[in-house]
Structure formats: C-alpha cells, structure tokens
Amino acid sequence: MTAIRPVRKAVFPVAGLGTRLLPATKTMPKEMLTVVDRPLIQYAVDEARDAGIEQLIFVTGRGKSSLVDYFDLGFELEATMEKAGKSRAALDGSRTTPGELISVRQQQPLGLGHAVWCARHVVGDEPFAVILPDDLMVGGLGVGGALRQMVEAYNQVGGNIVCAAEVPADKTASYGIVDPGETRGNLTEVRGMVEKPRPGDAPSRLAIIGRYILQPAVMDILDAKETGAGGEIQLTDAMARLIGRQPFHAVKVDAVRHDCGDKAGFVLANLAIAMDNPELGPIIEEYLASR
Numbered sequence: 001m002t003a004i005r006p007v008r009k010a011v012f013p014v015a016g017l018g019t020r021l022l023p024a025t026k027t028m029p030k031e032m033l034t035v036v037d038r039p040l041i042q043y044a045v046d047e048a049r050d051a052g053i054e055q056l057i058f059v060t061g062r063g064k065s066s067l068v069d070y071f072d073l074g075f076e077l078e079a080t081m082e083k084a085g086k087s088r089a090a091l092d093g094s095r096t097t098p099g100e101l102i103s104v105r106q107q108q109p110l111g112l113g114h115a116v117w118c119a120r121h122v123v124g125d126e127p128f129a130v131i132l133p134d135d136l137m138v139g140g141l142g143v144g145g146a147l148r149q150m151v152e153a154y155n156q157v158g159g160n161i162v163c164a165a166e167v168p169a170d171k172t173a174s175y176g177i178v179d180p181g182e183t184r185g186n187l188t189e190v191r192g193m194v195e196k197p198r199p200g201d202a203p204s205r206l207a208i209i210g211r212y213i214l215q216p217a218v219m220d221i222l223d224a225k226e227t228g229a230g231g232e233i234q235l236t237d238a239m240a241r242l243i244g245r246q247p248f249h250a251v252k253v254d255a256v257r258h259d260c261g262d263k264a265g266f267v268l269a270n271l272a273i274a275m276d277n278p279e280l281g282p283i284i285e286e287y288l289a290s291r
C-alpha cells in the first residue's frame with residue numbers, strides 16, 4: 001500500500017451570492033455575517049487549523065474581497081490598540097501569516113465542482129480538504145473539530161473521505177447522497193453517490209455534509225467540466241468517478257451541523273454556540289424559559 005500523504009491544504013468555496021439570506025447579503029458576503037462574536041468564515045478557518053491545515057485556499061468571487069481582508073494583519077488597528085494599551089487577544093484567530101492564505105477567483109457560478117477546480121493550481125499534486133463554511137459544525141468537545149475527526153479517519157484508511165449524516169427521507173433532494181457499503185465504527189464504505197436525488201431515487205438517507213478530504217485525481221475528472229444536477233458542474237459526480245479506483249469512505253463525526261446558508265439554520269447556529277458560551281448561555285436559557 002502506498003503511504004498516506006498528509007492533508008496540508010484546504011479549499012474554501014466562498015464565491016456564492018447568498019441569495020437565501022437576502023437582504024443581509026446584498027452588500028455583505030454571507031461568510032462575513034456574524035455568528036455570536038465572529039464571522040462565519042472564521043469558524044471554518046479555526047476548524048481547518050485545528051485539523052493541522054497549513055494552507056488556506058479561498059475560492060472567491062466579485063464583491064467578496066472583505067473575506068481576504070479579514071484575515072490580513074489589521075496593522076493600523078493593532079498599532080492603535082497597542083498604543084492605547086488594549087488587549088488584541090480578540091483578533092488572534094483572524095490573522096494569517098504571509099502566504100498562509102491564497103485566494104483564487106471563480107469567475108462564473110458554474111457549480112461546486114467548478115469552484116474546487118478553480119483551486120487546482122494551488123492544490124497541486126497532493127490530497128486536500130474542502131470546507132463549505134455554510135455548514136457550521138458545532139460540538140465535538142474534547143475530540144477536536146469535524147475536520148480533525150476526518151483527518152484521523154483518513155490517517156487510518158487514506159483515499160477519499162466525505163463527512164456524512166442521516167437526513168430525513170424527504171430531504172434527500174437537498175444533498176449528495178451516499179450508496180453505503182460496509183460500516184465499521186464511524187466509517188462507512190462508499191459504493192456510489194448521487195447529487196440531490198428525489199426521495200424515491202435516493203440510495204439511502206446518508207447525506208454528504210460540507211467537509212471532504214480528496215485526492216488530487218478529482219481535479220483531472222473536473223477538468224472535463226461535465227454538468228450534472230441543476231446544470232452545474234457537481235463535485236459529487238466527480239467524486240463518484242473515483243470510487244473503485246481509490247478507497248472512498250463516509251465518516252460520521254461527533255458534531256452537529258447547522259446550515260447557515262438558510263435563515264433558520266443561521267439563527268439556530270447562533271443559539272447553539274451562544275448556549276455553549278459560559279457568559280451568554282445562562283442569559284439565553286433564562287430568556288427561552290420565559291417564552
């Protein structure tokens with residue numbers, strides 16, 4: 001068996017328009033909307049760093065430069081705060097070192113597969129993670145974030161890994177759905193996958209959540225720019241072509257997913273994170289109890 005190569009790079013597809021969150025996203029990228037005390041994108045970056053990722057690759061679009069600015073060193077801000085004797089601790093996670101963050105543009109909204117393909121030159125010939133910041137993963141206390149749990153699984157089995165969770169039977173058309181093989185612990189062999197099947201056509205209720213560890217061969221498949229569900233270049237279709245050629249597993253992680261691309265999911269993510277916060281938790285609970 002060939003050696004399992006470490007996952008050092010993570011691709012963040014962040015070019016989307018966020019239409020489900022309008023009007024909030026009219027001039028503000030959805031990834032910059034605040035969840036409790038930091039923008040949504042910072043949770044994704046924190047999770048990547050927790051998993052040992054060294055290279056952050058943002059696939060952005062027009063009007064989304066604030067995502068890259070956010071992770072710069074706020075030089076004037078920091079100098080002013082230092083002069084005033086103010087703590088800069090709150091800024092810690094929002095800084096990158098030079099070269100840690102690279103951004104590329106997805107010039108047209110042609111689908112998730114296309115967004116990932118836009119990062120091909122930066123990914124190069126090594127395995128990489130993909131994190132969809134909309135899927136905010138909360139929990140996993142003491143076991144690390146969702147991506148770290150996936151990297152641990154990857155270090156055992158190599159190949160390709162998707163994060164997965166059971167969804168209600170009537171929700172399969174919102175997800176990539178796995179055709180599951182044998183399950184051992186939290187790992188399930190993937191025999192096939194299909195993007196957004198109608199409930200009657202779905203091979204299972206095991207849905208792909210927005211975390212992936214992929215081998216670079218997926219980029220060669222994406223090169224063909226074949227379109228699938230919704231007329232888009234789908235990552236799920238490209239991944240499906242790797243099955244049988246390389247190991248492919250779905251892993252269930254110890255964390256709860258909140259879909260922050262949706263208003264209800266966004267509010268629930270705020271609630272879940274605030275309730276885990278020792279300062280805010282009791283205030284929210286008291287408020288909820290009073291309702």
Ligand code: G1P
Nearest residue numbers: 112135174175176208209210236
């Ligand atoms: C994307 C993927 C889908 C996956 C989902 C997870 O869909 O195409 O396979 O299940 O993310 O959030 P989207 O939500 O972008 O339509």
